[in-house]
Amino acid sequence: xxxxxxxxxxxxxxxxxxxxxxxxxxxxxxxxxxxxxxxxxxxxxxxxxxxxxxxxxxxxxxxxxxxxxxxxxxxxxxxxxxxxxxxxxxxxxxxxxxxxxxxxxxxxxxxxxxxxxx
Amino acid sequence: xxxxxxxxxxxxxxxxxxxxxxxxxxxxxxxxxxxxxxxxxxxxxxxxxxxxxxxxxxxxxxxxxxxxxxxxxxxxxxxxxxxxxxxxxxxxxxxxxxxxxxxxxxxxxxxxxxxxxxxxxxxxxxxxxxxxxxxxxxxxxxxxxxxxxxxxxxxxxxxxxxxxxxxxxxxxxxxxxxxxxxxxxxxxxxxxxxxxxxxxxxxxxxxxxxxxxxxxxxxxxxxxxxxxxxxxxxxxxxxxxxxx
Numbered sequence: 001x002x003x004x005x006x007x008x009x010x011x012x013x014x015x016x017x018x019x020x021x022x023x024x025x026x027x028x029x030x031x032x033x034x035x036x037x038x039x040x041x042x043x044x045x046x047x048x049x050x051x052x053x054x055x056x057x058x059x060x061x062x063x064x065x066x067x068x069x070x071x072x073x074x075x076x077x078x079x080x081x082x083x084x085x086x087x088x089x090x091x092x093x094x095x096x097x098x099x100x101x102x103x104x105x106x107x108x109x110x111x112x113x114x115x116x117x118x
Numbered sequence: 119x120x121x122x123x124x125x126x127x128x129x130x131x132x133x134x135x136x137x138x139x140x141x142x143x144x145x146x147x148x149x150x151x152x153x154x155x156x157x158x159x160x161x162x163x164x165x166x167x168x169x170x171x172x173x174x175x176x177x178x179x180x181x182x183x184x185x186x187x188x189x190x191x192x193x194x195x196x197x198x199x200x201x202x203x204x205x206x207x208x209x210x211x212x213x214x215x216x217x218x219x220x221x222x223x224x225x226x227x228x229x230x231x232x233x234x235x236x237x238x239x240x241x242x243x244x245x246x247x248x249x250x251x252x253x254x255x256x257x258x259x260x261x262x263x264x265x266x267x268x269x270x271x272x273x274x275x276x277x278x279x280x281x282x283x284x285x286x287x288x289x290x291x292x293x294x295x296x297x298x299x300x301x302x303x304x305x306x307x308x309x310x311x312x313x314x315x316x317x318x319x320x321x322x323x324x325x326x327x328x329x330x331x332x333x334x335x336x337x338x339x340x341x342x343x344x345x346x347x348x349x350x351x352x353x354x355x356x357x358x359x360x361x362x
Contacts, residue, residue: 001165002280018171060266062273067281067289073273074170074264081173081268082261085189085254088171092137092161095144095151100159102135103187109132109242110183113120113196114163114174116139116306117146118313118325 003070006050006061013048018088019057019075021048026057029086033057033077119154123199130242131185134158139166139177141279141310146325165279166306168193170272173262176305176357180234182241182251190241190251192261195357199235214320216329219345226353230360237360249362260361271301282314291339298341305347305356312343 001016010021020027021043025034035043039052050072054061058077063070075083090102090112102110124134135158138147144162151160168174172181173193180196183189197203209221237250245251252260278293294311301307312328315338320327329343348356 002276058266058269060270060273062270062277064277064281064289064293067277067286069277069280071273071276071280073269073271073276076264076266076269078258079264080258080261081264082189082192082258085257087183087187087189090167090171092163092167093144094159094161095148097144100135100161102183105133105135105183106187107185109185109245111132111134111196111238112168112172112181112183113134113136113198114139114168114177114179114193114306115136115150116177116309116313117150118140118309118328 001072003050003061003072004068006070008048008050010043010046010048013050013053015091017059017072017074018090021053026053028075028088029084031084119156119201120198121154121156121158124158127242128158132242135161137161137163137168139163139168139174139306139310141165141282141314143283164283165276166272166310169275169304169306173264174306175262175301175303182238184246184251188254189257190246192252192257194260194360195229195234197229197231197234199231199238201231203229203231215332216327216345217323220326220328223345223348223353227356228354228359229357233360237362267300268304271297271304271307274300275307278311295340308340308342308347309344311340315339 014020018028023040025032033056035053035056039049042049051061054072057075059075060073061070087102091099093099120134120136140146141164143164147162178196179193181189181193182191209218241248241250274293274296278290278297281293282290297307309328313325316324317327317331318324329345330338
């Protein structure tokens with residue numbers, strides 16, 4: 001995800017990464033990674049110290065100083081692309097820009113097919 | 119395409135969700151989605167979120183998720199059931215050399231369409247009792263490597279696609295190059311960047327050229343290109359074979 005600032009809202013962080021920020025830590029599926037107390041205090045106020053959470057989850061932050069942008073990469077602390085078999089939320093637009101949530105298909109089997117027009 | 123398979127199986131509790139991974143966004147995907155008359159969710163992923171969330175590194179690719187939202191097969195090559203693999207044939211004469219090379223390599227690519235298709239029908243029929251529905255530990259183990267470099271590659275890709283769409287071509291290319299260096303086995307990250315260099319004179323197939331046209335080699339901004347990389351890996355290894 002692209003960041004203009006290393007301090008963002010909790011909702012923004014959760015939507016962009018798929019990790020939920022709860023009192024017990026950063027959680028996804030059955031995994032919860034505890035966060036430092038001061039980080040939790042900020043989260044309780046709705047603000048995420050991205051560097052602190054990223055460090056715990058093994059998410060790289062890449063800075064392009066010239067463009068004034070940061071990008072946050074995915075969690076790497078498990079060493080595998082999936083750290084749990086619980087499907088992450090996936091929220092993407094259709095061709096007309098209407099947002100769709102994968103979780104809306106709970107109760108059905110789903111095959112997600114990735115393709116590209118090139 | 120997948121719509122025909124979906125027509126056949128959706129009353130048996132299965133839904134297809136297609137995700138078009140393209141930095142150029144909805145308009146480049148629209149003609150394909152409309153031609154398919156897709157009734158299933160057909161989504162657009164400009165940032166290759168599928169790579170970050172699910173470890174998708176090439177296309178076409180499928181991920182199976184059960185009724186409870188548990189992944190039972192992680193990202194793997196997904197030939198469309200019932201689709202046709204064209205018989206090997208020599209490329210037409212008179213094409214530019216690069217197109218001939220692409221078609222020659224592409225004709226050597228192997229897919230496990232029948233095995234994949236049989237596995238999918240088995241899962242639809244038998245659910246968690248299907249031998250093709252993997253345990254959570256196996257799903258995680260097969261989900262692909264994610265070391266620090268791989269994760270960093272995704273961060274560089276985010277910057278690259280963002281800068282490309284903001285019109286900063288050179289800055290975007292710098293980050294695409296880092297993406298490719300850090301995760302060389304992510305073929306969709308490579309193809310995405312190469313396809314953006316499409317030579318306008320190459321017509322409707324321009325985005326498939328994915329390499330320099332003759333005489334323009336010194337302007338090509340990447341280490342690899344489709345033909346060179348596929349030859350190096352061996353076209354028969356382009357897709358890992360289906361594993362029960």
